[in-house]
Amino acid sequence: HKHKDKHKDKEHRHKDHKKDKEREKAKHSNREGRDSEKKLRDKEKEKQKHSNGSSDKHREKQKEKRRDEKVCLHKPKRENENGYARYDIKPKKKTKVKKGMEGKKPKKEEEEKWKWWEEERATDGSKWRFLEHKGPVFALPYEPLPLHVRFFCDGKQIKLSPPAEEVATFFAKMLDHEYTTKDIFRKNFFKDWRKEMTPEEKSKITDLNKCNFNEMSEHFKAQSEARKQMSKDEKLKIKEENERILQEYGFCLMDNHKERIGNFRIEPPGLFRGRGDHPKMGMLKRRIRPEDIIINCSKDSKHPKPPAGTRWKELRHDNKVTWLVSWTENIQGSIKYIMLNPSSRIKGEKDWQKYETARRLKKCVERLRTQYRDDWKSKEMRIRQRAVALYFIDKLALRAGNEKEEGETADTVGCCSLRVEHINLYPKMDDQEYVVEFDFLGKDSIRYYNKIPVEKRAFKNLQLFLENKQPEDDLFDRLNTSILNKHLQELMDGLTAKVFRTYNASITLQQQLKALTSPDDNLPGKILSYNRANRAVAVLCNHQRAPPKTFEKSMQNLQTKIDDKQKQLATSRKQLKTSKADHKASHDEKSKKAVETKRKTVQRIEEQLMNLQMQATDREENKQIALGTSKLNYLDPRISVAWCKKWEISIEKVYNKTQREKFAWAIDMAEDDFEF
């Protein structure tokens, strides 16, 4: 019954979010009415938000006032355009797509511009009302190797049966990869490979070290080389075929809208590549057949047909979930899904909601911080542990750290699963006090290393937690993510550990943008500032990448360019000097003009040089840092949109096409004064 209560709470929360009565009414009214009512509600929500006595209440109010003034000044007449009442209520300063809005518009056009964020959200936990799709695209069947490609074991040629040969090719394709040298990988592979062999093969092939895959490997290299060498025509043909498949299988119909599917292809069979020190690396990931597939769609939709002669495992009509297709994978036994693209309504709404939760945290974060500092003094060990863990999650943006099954995955940890061996305490270090040194492997086995001074009371608690423990013992032995999240839920509706990461990432971006952007900077300068702000977040969240293989070389190339530019600048300056001298001597129009052109040239080259240097700085600073993850998952896009608007930078400079599609909601709704 506990869970049920919780569920009710959640429902209640959701209902609170928007006024229920109004929504019910709106559901049955027409589009215009719905929209305007939504706006009205939003406005009310805004007011509520601003009047609930948070610390920055005053500033927020000022801001709102300012916005209203601006709106009045610049865009008072929107409502006349097509009679949509909604424009009366919350005029937009800038509305991108206007033409074609009058009267009836062609369906296709409407489809392209569908603004789901201006529509109602379901409140009953259902994710859709209608869903129709074509099912998944299966991996191509195995094509046996041509006869001339041979395989040897112990020096003797063996013609492998197709199943054994297929698995062998998986290994052969990876021969150049470091994976294949690892003991665990080889052991796992060999074990699974033998399962595919005929008894005869099994008796002949008993030692992987005696297997020679070279001809296979060479064959695949030649094949990929041949693909590269294909004529334009052939390449075009393949491209068209891919496009056809995309058009047929890459979209679904969900609640009257055509939506892009994220991954409509079933993962092909192959060898499992775990990250880090994974105990299952090299195992055979088996081929998925229609009989493994569960299809989810509307009862009243045209159901996807399984390939001829096969059947689905199950046909389901569950509109409480968002997936279209699922199957169980054989390595960990987990379920894999086919879901919609990030640009879809279903993903976008959730994403938007995530940032709204983080913004609610912003309003009460100081209160929570006071509380956890207070809890450091608690009589109860579990509360102290909870409070210190939360401090780490807040201050260092650590992940929650769920427990993991031993032997099933690589040994990685998050905050709650930190072990004694992952930290070192230094009461004094150089000129700093109470330094904690973190060294552990996090998600994807990415190393987290950080030496950081912490508050005295937190430090003393850590010393206490370490008492009488072995290195492999849990640092927070009275804590797990479920306890922590239950606590957080009580502190704020919808609060979980990961919200802190979102909040701290977004607030950092906003602060850094404010601090780094200088009005005098030119465009590349501003972009550098943006990237630096983005970088600050990536560092906070520990988003690392392997330095690109060509990094050194590309840096060198850039340096050469800079050197050349410098030389060019020197020559140009000399020429300017000469022309000035000429002008002084002759004082004629022609020489005066020459001076001017030269001056312009020098200026242009100076700027080019600066830009190159900025590019170099940017790239150097970015060597081991991945910006994409934070941009895509942690930074409220409205901050970036507002920044672009404020500095009159086109959004394309900050978001590529995919990102613009994912963040269409933010691009459409955020104004230059948006505050996270």
Place this chain on the structure above:
DNA sequence: CTCACCACTTAGAAGACAACCG
């Protein structure tokens, strides 16, 4: 509480593609 299960978000690497350069 633990455990198993499920659904969904977040993650870096690899592969595909496009732009640029000589």
Place this chain on the structure above:
DNA sequence: CGGTTGTCTTCTAAGTGGTGAG
């Protein structure tokens, strides 16, 4: 125009967090 380089897209692994049974 071909090869190289940098960017975008795809892929799928690895997390988080919710639920419900026992």
